[in-house]
Each structure stands twice: as C-alpha cells, then as structure tokens.
Amino acid sequence: MIPTIRRRTLTLAAPEAPGRPTHVSAASGLVRAGDWLYVVADDALHLAVFPAAGDAPGHTVRLFPGELPAGHAERKAAKPDLEALCRLGPSASFTHGALLALPSGSTPARRRASVLPLNADGTLAGEPRTVDCTSLYVQLERELVALNVEGAAVAGKRLRLLNRGNGEGGVDALVDLDLDRVLASLDVGVMGPEAVRTVRRWELGEANGVRLSFTDASPLPDGRVVFTATAEASRDRVADGPVKGSAVGVLAPDGTPVYLDAVDVPVKLEGVDARVEGGRVHVLLVADADDPSVPAPLLEAALPVPG
Incomplete structure (x- = not known):
C-alpha cells in the first residue's frame, strides 16, 4: 500500500462564479509547471491555479464563456467535463510549451478542449484557445463505444490518452495520438481522427470487488507514464457511484502496466503529477469527493519504483 501525506486543500481566494x-471540489487533472500547480475540475468552466509551495488560496482562469446552471443535475448535463490536463513541450506554436485540458467525450456536450500557452517560468502566457475534439472523439467512440477520456500525457512523439472503463460496457484503453498531428491541429482549433495511431485495451484488476479504471496520467522523462486508477461502482460512464478504492501505477514506454498499488486513503483519485527526485518517483495527487461542499485534497507520495 502506498502511504500518502495530505499537503493542503484546494481553497480559492474567490469563487469562480x-x-x-x-x-475546488471536483478536481480531475493536475500539472505542475514551475512554481505553480494547475488543476482542472470536471464541473467548471475555469482552470484553477495554486502556488506549488504553501497553502495560500488559489485563483481561477476562465477557459470557456458562459455560466453553468446551479442545480446539480442541470450542471452535470451542461458541464464541459474537463477530465485530463497535460503539459505540452516547446513547439513552433508554443515557444515554452502549453497546457492542454481535454474533455471526457462521454456525451456530445463534452467535446471542447482548451489550450493555454506557457511562459518559460511556467506561468500562463496568453488567452486560452478552444479546440473542437468532436471528429477525433467520434472516431474513438467507434473504437471503444463507451468513450470516457480521463488522462493524457506526452510520451516521446505520442500523446497518450487513457480511457476510463467504469460502468457497464466500459473499456480501459490506451490511445496513442501522433504528437506532431496533435500540435498542428491545435493551430486550427480542431482535433481530427488522422492523429490516431493505436488503440489498446487493458484490464487493471479490481479493488474490493469493483473494477479499477484509469483516471489520470503524468509522464516521466524516460517515456514511462504514471497513472491513477479508481474503483467506482457506477452504472455507466456518466453516473457517480460508491468508491471502493484508488491506486497509482506505472506504464512502461510501450504502454504495458509494470506497477500498481493501492493508496492508503479512501478517496477517488482523479489527478496526478509525477516527477523524479532523489532517484525515486514522487507524485502529487488530487481527488474528487463528488460533493461540491467538500474541498478537494492535494496529496503527495513516493512510489517504490526507481526514477
């Protein structure tokens, strides 16, 4: 079992609306860049920004226009459902890289991504751009039927997506996209099916009788990818359900799972940022309580795998 330390809760200086x-309650993706932590929430139109050190309140940056309904059911139906946040390296379009926030695609309303350029120090460099993922996600839905993208990480020349297979008919899968094609698509604001290279299905086992499914991803320098997984007894990819456990694992550069162990806290892990420090893999983790009144925690842990 992986011991965790609770570093803080994700409090804000002011509400997003x-x-x-x-x-932040429904934290669903996490990236550290410079001295900042960036968090997407699956029930928000904003990106949340926190200092990487200390527990000072964060602030929000709008990604999409408009407002979401206040009621839980109405908000759930209308939300963009941003579930994955990844860092893109420097490119012709993004001198110092960018953040890419991706939606789950689990309904037709959940197919807008957002890309935000970064400065050299990890701060945001400009206004976010909206990217339409519809044509890419329609193709992936043909392959996987129950599409539910929850993680994304750059691994070499690939952008590796993790599909969460919770609920009836769900499939856990690794989707490798051609990174150059992805970067080109961001320039025009449309991600298409031509970026798809491979789609592979995986089974991660169970926790307390419920299937573990991918919930996020973060790259390591050698091409490995750290991932989180949660066992949630939900009837389908949209509904919430009781959480029976969460785990952290590692994928080899070829996508094969090589490590997986449970964490010591009963949370629904949804976001991970991994880095190598002192020859070991260290992770920051965020969780979603599925309750808007409960602040999301930021946890940290060291994995018993070499860096």
Whole structure:
C-alpha cells in the first residue's frame, strides 16, 4: 500500500462564479509547471491555479464563456467535463510549451478542449484557445463505444490518452495520438481522427470487488507514464457511484502496466503529477469527493519504483 501525506486543500481566494464555493471540489487533472500547480475540475468552466509551495488560496482562469446552471443535475448535463490536463513541450506554436485540458467525450456536450500557452517560468502566457475534439472523439467512440477520456500525457512523439472503463460496457484503453498531428491541429482549433495511431485495451484488476479504471496520467522523462486508477461502482460512464478504492501505477514506454498499488486513503483519485527526485518517483495527487461542499485534497507520495 502506498502511504500518502495530505499537503493542503484546494481553497480559492474567490469563487469562480457568484454562489459557488471558495474551493475546488471536483478536481480531475493536475500539472505542475514551475512554481505553480494547475488543476482542472470536471464541473467548471475555469482552470484553477495554486502556488506549488504553501497553502495560500488559489485563483481561477476562465477557459470557456458562459455560466453553468446551479442545480446539480442541470450542471452535470451542461458541464464541459474537463477530465485530463497535460503539459505540452516547446513547439513552433508554443515557444515554452502549453497546457492542454481535454474533455471526457462521454456525451456530445463534452467535446471542447482548451489550450493555454506557457511562459518559460511556467506561468500562463496568453488567452486560452478552444479546440473542437468532436471528429477525433467520434472516431474513438467507434473504437471503444463507451468513450470516457480521463488522462493524457506526452510520451516521446505520442500523446497518450487513457480511457476510463467504469460502468457497464466500459473499456480501459490506451490511445496513442501522433504528437506532431496533435500540435498542428491545435493551430486550427480542431482535433481530427488522422492523429490516431493505436488503440489498446487493458484490464487493471479490481479493488474490493469493483473494477479499477484509469483516471489520470503524468509522464516521466524516460517515456514511462504514471497513472491513477479508481474503483467506482457506477452504472455507466456518466453516473457517480460508491468508491471502493484508488491506486497509482506505472506504464512502461510501450504502454504495458509494470506497477500498481493501492493508496492508503479512501478517496477517488482523479489527478496526478509525477516527477523524479532523489532517484525515486514522487507524485502529487488530487481527488474528487463528488460533493461540491467538500474541498478537494492535494496529496503527495513516493512510489517504490526507481526514477
């Protein structure tokens, strides 16, 4: 079992909208860049930004226009459902790289991504750009039927997506996209099916009788990818359900799972940022309580795998 340390809760200096809480609850993706932590929440139109050190409240940056309904069911139906956040390296379009926030694609309303350029120090460099993922996701839905993208990480010349297979008919899968084609698509604001290289299905086992499914990903320098997985007893890819456990694992550069172990806290892990320090893999983790009144925690852990 992986021991974790609770570093803070994701409190905000001000709510993202009037009447909303002053914290992030449904944290679903995490990236550290420089001295900052960036978090997407699956029930928000904003990116949350926190200092990497200390527990000072964060602030939000709008990604999409408009407002979401206040009611839980109405908000769930209308939300963009951003589930994955990854860092892109420097390119012709992004001198110092960028953040890419990807939606789950689990309904037709959940197919808008957002890309945000970065400065050299990891701060945001400009306004976010909206990217339409519809044509890419339609193709992936043909392959996987129950599409539910939850993780993304750059691994070499690939952008590796993790599909979460929770619920009836769900399939856990690795989808490798051609990174050059992805970067070109961001320039025009449309991600298409021509970027797809491979789609592979995986089974991660169970926790307390419920299937473990991918929930996020973060790259390591040697091409490995750290991932989180959660066992949630939900009836389908949209509904929430009781969480029976969460785990952290590692994929080899070829995508094969080579390590997986449970964490010591009963949370629904949804976001991970991994880095190598002192020859070991260290991770920051965020969780989603599926309750808007509960602030999401930021946890940290060291994995018993070499860096």
